[in-house]
Each structure stands twice: as C-alpha cells, then as structure tokens.
Amino acid sequence: MEEKIIIALEIGSSKIKGATGSVGPDGALNVKAVEEEPITDIVRYGCIRNIVETAQAVRNVISRLEQREAPRKVEGVYLSLGGRSLSAQSVDIERRLASETIITHDIIEDITREALDYAMNERSIVTVTPRELQVDGKATRKPEGEMGSHILARLNLISCRNQLLRNLSVVIEERLGLKIMDTFVRPLALADLVLLNDEKKLGCMLVDFGAETTTVAIYRGGVLVHLAVLPMGSRNITRDITTLNYLEEQAEELKRTGGSAFPTLEAAYSPVQPDFVAINNYVSARACEIIINICEQIKYAGLIPSKLSLIHI
Numbered sequence: 001m002e003e004k005i006i007i008a009l010e011i012g013s014s015k016i017k018g019a020t021g022s023v024g025p026d027g028a029l030n031v032k033a034v035e036e037e038p039i040t041d042i043v044r045y046g047c048i049r050n051i052v053e054t055a056q057a058v059r060n061v062i063s064r065l066e067q068r069e070a071p072r073k074v075e076g077v078y079l080s081l082g083g084r085s086l087s088a089q090s091v092d093i094e095r096r097l098a099s100e101t102i103i104t105h106d107i108i109e110d111i112t113r114e115a116l117d118y119a120m121n122e123r124s125i126v127t128v129t130p131r132e133l134q135v136d137g138k139a140t141r142k143p144e145g146e147m148g149s150h151i152l153a154r155l156n157l158i159s160c161r162n163q164l165l166r167n168l169s170v171v172i173e174e175r176l177g178l179k180i181m182d183t184f185v186r187p188l189a190l191a192d193l194v195l196l197n198d199e200k201k202l203g204c205m206l207v208d209f210g211a212e213t214t215t216v217a218i219y220r221g222g223v224l225v226h227l228a229v230l231p232m233g234s235r236n237i238t239r240d241i242t243t244l245n246y247l248e249e250q251a252e253e254l255k256r257t258g259g260s261a262f263p264t265l266e267a268a269y270s271p272v273q274p275d276f277v278a279i280n281n282y283v284s285a286r287a288c289e290i291i292i293n294i295c296e297q298i299k300y301a302g303l304i305p306s307k308l309s310l311i312h313i
Contacts, residue, residue: 005032005069009061009077010186011054011168013043014211014235018061018077020069033068035061045212045231046083048167055175062176076179079168081126082186084213085161088227090131091118095151103135103143103151115155123159127185129224131156141222156224158185187217187227194312197222202309207294209313211235214290216297218308226301230293232286240282244275254279261287 004023010016017036021029037057042050062074093111115128133140135148143151165183172178191206200219208215210233218226237259241251258276263284298305 005072007062007065007074007077008080009058009172010080010082011043011046011048011058011171012082012210013039013046013213013233015039016043016054016057016061018058018065020065033065035064035068037061045085046210046229047085047161047164048171051167051170051175054167055171058171059176062178074178076181077172078181079172079183080186080189081160081164081183082210082213082215082229083160083164084229084231085123085164086158086185086187086215086227086229087160088156088158088224089120091115091155091157093153093155095153097149097151100147100149103146103148105144107151108144108153111151111153112155115153115157118157120157120159122162124162124165125157125159126165126183127158127188129156129158129188130154131223131225156227158188158227187215188224191217191219191224195219199309199312203303203307205294205298205308205311207311207313209233209290214294216294218297218301218303220301220303220307225303226297228297228300230290232290232293236290237283237286240286241279243282244278255283259283 006021006023006029007018008021009018015036015038017034019031019034021031023029037060039057042053048054066072066074093114095107095111112128116125118125130153132154133143134152135143135146136150140146169180172180187206187208190208195204195206201222203220206217212231212233212235214230214233216228216230217224238248238252238255241255242248246254254274258274258279260280261284263277263281298308
C-alpha cells in the first residue's frame with residue numbers, strides 16, 4: 001500500500017511555511033520535511049495583499065517539498081487560517097423537542113449546521129466550537145445519549161473576513177492549480193497540539209507571537225472561552241529599531257542577535273558596536289505594550305488571573 005503523504009501550508013506575514021508528513025497505520029503523523037520562504041509586505045496581518053508574489057512564494061515552497069518526495073507531485077494542500085480578521089462570537093441555539101427523548105448525534109449535528117449557516121456581514125464562519133451545553137437546564141459535556149426535551153447550546157462562531165478566503169482560493173486553486181483539501185484555524189490546532197485536556201479544564205491561556213499579530217486563546221472548563229488576535233507583533237519591534245537609523249533588515253538582525261526586553265542588558269560583542277542599550281529600550285517598551293494587551297484579554301474573557309492555571313507562549 002502506497003504511503004499517504006499530507007501537505008500542510010501556512011501563509012504568514014513574514015514567511016510561507018510548508019510541511020510534508022506521513023500518516024501511520026495508527027493515525028499518527030510523522031513530519032518528514034519542512035520548507036519556508038521569507039516574504040515582506042505581500043501578506044499583511046495574515047491576509048494576502050499581492051496575489052502574484054504570494055503565488056510565486058508558495059510555488060517555491062511546494063517545489064522544494066516535491067523535490068523531497070520526487071517523483072511525486074503535490075495535488076492538494078491543507079491550509080491553516082489565522083491573522084487579524086479571525087474572531088470568535090458567542091451564539092445560543094435552542095432545540096425544543098415534542099417530548100422527552102434520547103439526544104442523538106443527528107440532533108447535535110443539526111445544531112452545528114445551523115451555527116455554521118449563521119449570517120454574518122462580510123465574514124465567513126470557518127468552524128464552530130462548544131462553550132456550554134445544557135439539557136433541560138442542566139450543564140453537560142456530552143449531551144448525546146441523555147434524555148431531555150430542551151437543548152441549549154452556547155457555541156463559539158470562529159469567523160474571518162471573506163477576502164481572506166477569496167485570496168487564498170485565488171492563489172492556491174486558480175493560480176497554482178492545487179486543491180484546498182481542508183482549512184484549520186491555527187490557534188485551535190495549536191491549542192490541541194500544545195495544551196493538555198487537564199490544562200484546558202483548569203484554565204489556561206495560549207499566546208502565539210507572530211510577525212504582525214499576537215493571538216490569544218483562553219480555555220476554561222475544557223472549552224474555548226475567548227479568542228482574540230491583536231494587531232501587533234515582532235515586526236513592530238523591528239520597525240521601532242529602524243528609528244535608530246537602521247534598515248529594516250539590519251534592525252531585524254540586531255533584534256534577533258542582541259535584543260532583550262531588559263533595557264539595561266547589553267549583548268555580546270559586535271564588530272559594528274551597535275548601541276544595544278538604545279535598541280533594547282525600544283524592545284522593552286514595545287514588548288511591555290504587547291504584554292499589557294495580552295493580559296487585558298483575561299478581563300475581556302470575564303476571568304481573573306487566579307482562574308488560569310498557566311500561560312503557554
């Protein structure tokens with residue numbers, strides 16, 4: 001039996017990353033190869049701006065992955081969704097049954113389909129996650145199989161701007177002739193990979209720092225209770241450093257090699273002797289701004305820090 005290979009693709013603001021993986025008999029995924037292509041200003045805040053240049057960058061990544069699996073050719077990809085336009089909105093959906101009956105999988109699926117069809121202005125719902133489920137006024141984690149006549153489902157509608165999906169389709173399907181096999185919401189997929197079920201139950205925050213955005217996902221009671229994408233990231237720090245008369249490429253390198261959120265901490269020797277005290281004053285100020293905005297998300301989630309057992313970064 002021929003080995004099954006999966007191709008995953010992430011189009012970010014600073015780079016495009018692709019990976020190949022094989023699926024074992026037990027369903028476990030083994031990552032075989034990872035390739036990436038740095039980009040600048042053709043994707044902003046997670047949304048494609050320049051179709052032509054983005055398509056070329058994706059083609060470069062796909063070509064290198066194909067070389068790893070020659071003579072096989074990539075026919076379709078799985079895409080991750082993220083960026084500033086991603087958001088979560090809570091909605092309540094009820095079902096009143098004619099009489100007390102067993103809650104079936106079909107009833108739950110019908111509720112989910114209604115949530116996916118929820119009308120939103122210029123936005124597309126990409127997935128639905130549960131917040132709270134009640135059967136006859138009593139909270140439950142698994143309503144299927146229970147007896148009841150009234151179901152209340154409080155759900156998270158995870159959505160993004162229509163333009164994000166349209167531009168992805170143009171690049172992947174129209175220009176590259178590849179099939180989009182499926183899409184996954186990046187912060188949710190990352191949470192499933194990084195967080196333990198017990199951590200989600202106790203309460204935790206997952207923070208994903210990107211080039212132009214910082215994503216915050218907060219879990220409590222085993223479910224997602226808050227999702228926010230902040231329009232600030234590591235590139236803000238880089239561009240702050242450019243005010244010291246550095247090109248952006250130079251500022252990025254200085255940030256990586258000697259940058260510190262501690263403004264008085266000097267880095268190792270550099271032949272050009274940059275002023276890392278001045279550089280790190282910028283790093284510290286911007287990092288503090290980002291952290292303050294991250295911490296505010298706990299309040300927006302209706303929680304207090306003591307209700308979160310840990311923070312993953």
